[in-house]
Amino acid sequence: MSESVIARTGRALSREELAARIARDLWPGATVNLGIGIPLLVADHIPADGSIAIHTENGLLGMGRAATGEEIDPDLIGAGKGYTTAVPGASVFDSSISFGMIRSGRLDVTVLGALEVSETGDLANWYVPGGRPGVGGAMDLVSGAREVWVATQHVDRAGTPKLVRQCRYPLTGRGVVTRVYTDLAVFEVRDGRLVLRELAPGVGADEIAAKTEAAFVTDLSG
C-alpha cells in the first residue's frame, strides 16, 4: 500500500489502508501480536521474509499467512482460531510460555482493536455490559507488551467518538495505550496525554477536533 494510493482516496482510510499505515511503523526484528479485526490485516502488509515475527498467544512465534486449501492443518491455528501457516524458524510452545514471553518483555508491540480509548491511554475493548462475557488474552497483552497500539475507526457507526475523556466500558488496562491509529489520524500517548501526531491525507485538524471527545495536544512535527 503506497503513500500515493492513500493520498488518492482523499478520505478516511479504509481498513486495509489503516493496516498498511500501522505496518509502516514496525521494524525488522520486531515481535508483534495482532488482535482480531483490523490488527490482523497488518500481517498482509509486513515483509514476507519473516523479518517481523508474528506471535499468536495460543502458542506460535512466526505465524505466516492464512492457510488455504491444502495448506490447512487443523493443528495450526492463530489466536483468532483461523487456520494459519508458520514461517521458517517458527516455534511452538505451551500457553504458559506464550504468555510468559508477553509478560517478560519479549513482545515489542501488540496491535489491538478498541471500544474506547481515554485521553490518558486507558483502553476498553473486552466487554460490552450485557453482552457475551469473554476476555481472552487482551488484559495479558496490554499489561505485558512493550508497546500497545490501538487500531480503530475514529468514530463508531453512530458517529460517536471512540477517543473519549474517560472510558464508559469496562477497562482492559489503565494507561496502557502508547499509540492510536484511526482512519483519520495517528496519536501518541506521551506522559499520560494524548498527542495528535499525524493526519490522514486530506483530513484537517478541525475534523479531528470535532470528532474527538478526548482532550489532546497537537504535535505534527516529524
Next chain:
Amino acid sequence: MSESVIARTGRALSREELAARIARDLWPGATVNLGIGIPLLVADHIPADGSIAIHTENGLLGMGRAATGEEIDPDLIGAGKGYTTAVPGASVFDSSISFGMIRSGRLDVTVLGALEVSETGDLANWYVPGGRPGVGGAMDLVSGAREVWVATQHVDRAGTPKLVRQCRYPLTGRGVVTRVYTDLAVFEVRDGRLVLRELAPGVGADEIAAKTEAAFVTDLSG
C-alpha cells in the same frame, strides 16, 4: 540381597544390606529420588524392569544403572554428578519441571542421608557449621516428596547417636521425616513421634535404647 544373607551377618547391616532393606519397601509404580551415599545404593536393589522409576532432580525420570565404559555420555548424569543411563520410557526436562514434579506430589519417596534426625521427625543433613556451604535439592525434596525416608548409620563414628531429641545442626526440614532406616533398626514417625518398628537380625531392643538419644515408642507388630 536376600533375608538369609542379612541374618547370617548377625550384626549391624552393611551399607549394601541397608540399601537392600530399604528397596524391599518400595512398590511397583513408585517414583523415587535417591540422595548420594547409601540412598543411591538402593538403585542396585530394585527391579531392573523399571517398575520403580528413579527421578534425579537435575532433570531425568527413569534413571538406570551407573554408566561404564562406552555407555558413558557426558550429557547424561545423575544428581550426584556421576554418569548414568536411562531406562526405556525415560524422559528429560528442565530444572523447573523437575522440582515442580517434586513439589506437586509426583514424587512418592525421597531417600536421604542424615546428620541427625529428631524424635519429632526433623531432619538435619545439609550443613555442618564452619564447613562448605551447599544445600542442593535437599530442602526441596523433604518439603515436596510424599514420603521422606532417611538412610543412616544408627550412631556416628564417635558412637554418638544420630537419632536425637532435638537437632543441633541446622535443619533441612521440620517434622518432614516419615521413616528412618538405620543399620540397627527401622523407625516410623507417627503423629510426630518416633516409633521403633523393626530390629536388624540379632539386634536387641536394649541395644537400640542404649544407642538412641531420641525418645521413641516401640511397636514391633507386623
Next chain:
Amino acid sequence: MSIDELPTRAAGPVSKACGTLREALAHVRSGATVAVGGFGACGTPIALVEALLDLGVDDLHIISNNCGQDGRGLALLLKERRIRKFTGSFPGAAFAEHFARGEVELELVPQGTAAERLRAGGAGVPAFLLATGVDTAYADGGVPVLMDAEGRLVKESEPKQKQEFGGRTYVLEEALRPDVALVHAHLGDEAGNLRFRLTARNFNPLAAMAALHTVAQVETLVPTGSIDPDDIHLPGAFVDRIVIADAPLGDADE
C-alpha cells in the same frame, strides 16, 4: 481430593494404556473439577469430553480456555446441563446462551493468568503475583458471575486480593489444582509420555501437570521406550491413563 489421597501412580513398565474411554475415565466423578486442554477446536480432547456425556457424569466445574466450539465437546455438556461452573478466558457463544438463562456460573480469567494458575498448580506453587488485570473489573470486582433464569445479573465477581511488591500493585493469584485433567496429544507411550503437535499443545501440558489425576487421549499410542527422551514434551509422571482417541466407549459391565 487432596494430594494425600492421590492414588499411587504407575510408572516404568506398568502400562497406563486403557482399551476403552470408559476405562480411561473411570476416576471422573460427578461434582469434580475438570481441566480440559485445547484452544478452540485445536488440541481439544473431544472423545474424552463427549464420553463424559455417556458416562452420566454431571455437576462439573470445567477449567478450559473455551467452553465448546461448533456445538462439539463442552458445548454438548453445556446443552445437557452437566456443567455447574466454568473457569476460563473466552467461554464463547454456546456458553453465553446458557449463562444468560442462569444455567451455569462463570469465573472469567485472563488467558495468560489461567495458563499460569494451571502451571503453578503443576509446579507446587500455591500462589503468585501478576500485574495482569490490575485496575480492571477483573481485579476490582464486577465481572458477571451468575444470571437468573430471566437473564438478570444476580452475582458479580468480588475484588481480588492485591499485594504490593517492589513498589507496584499486583493481583495475588491462586494455583489451580483440578481433580482431573482431560488432554489431547499427538503421540503417547504406555508410560504416559506425551508429544503434542504445533498449536494443539496450548493448555494441554498445563492441565495435565495441574491435575491430581490426568487422562490423555492420543492419536497414536506406542510402546514405552519408543519416544526419544529429548522428544517427550510432557513426562509420563504427569499422566495417569492413556487411551487412543478413537477407542470405543466400552460396556458398563466390562
Next chain:
Amino acid sequence: MSIDELPTRAAGPVSKACGTLREALAHVRSGATVAVGGFGACGTPIALVEALLDLGVDDLHIISNNCGQDGRGLALLLKERRIRKFTGSFPGAAFAEHFARGEVELELVPQGTAAERLRAGGAGVPAFLLATGVDTAYADGGVPVLMDAEGRLVKESEPKQKQEFGGRTYVLEEALRPDVALVHAHLGDEAGNLRFRLTARNFNPLAAMAALHTVAQVETLVPTGSIDPDDIHLPGAFVDRIVIADAPLGDADE
C-alpha cells in the same frame, strides 16, 4: 538494565549468529548479574564463561547451580577474583576456598527455588510463594553470607519474608532477572531457536528466559528453518546471540 532499556531483539531472518565469542559476549559488562546454565560440568557454557576471563569482565554476580567444576569455567573466574557474589544451591569445593578467605559473597538458595525464581523471571511473575525451606535457616536467617580474610563469619542471611496462604506459611520468593544469561545447547539455528540434549538441559532454558540478554553457545549451528517447530525446546525469542562453542575468541580490534 531495565526491560525498557533492552536492545531491540532480532527475529525472523535477522541472524543472531556470531562468528566469535567476543562478538557474542559484546553486551556483557563488568558489574553485571549473569545467569549461567549447567549442572556440574553437564550443559555448562564453558567456552562463553572462560571467554569472560580474556575479555577482562569482572565484579560479576553469578547465578548458577554450581560455581565451577574440576577447575574449569566459573572456578577459573573465582580464581581470578572476577566474581563478587554467587547465587545458587551448591557452590562447591573451589568456591568454599575463596569464600573462606572472604573473597566472594554467597546467596545460598535451594535448587528448586533457584530454578523457580529464574522461571518466574522469564514468565513475568515478580514473586511467588513456596513451602521449601520454611522452618530452616534459609527462611529464618543465619546462612553464611560473607567471611573475612581470616575465615571469620562476618555476615549471615536475614530472615525472608513469610506469607500465610490457605492456612499455611510460605516464603515469598522473588523472581530473578539477570542482565545476561550464558547457556549451552546441543543445536541452534540462526534465529536463536535451541534444542538441548538429555540432562544437559537443566537450568539452561530457565536462565535464558530469565535474562534481559541471552547468549547461547551451541555444538551445531544450522540455518533458520532447519529445526521442526515441535523439536524446538526454547523459542528464539529468548535468545539474542548464538555462537558455536568452539568458535575463536576473536580480536579486540575487529
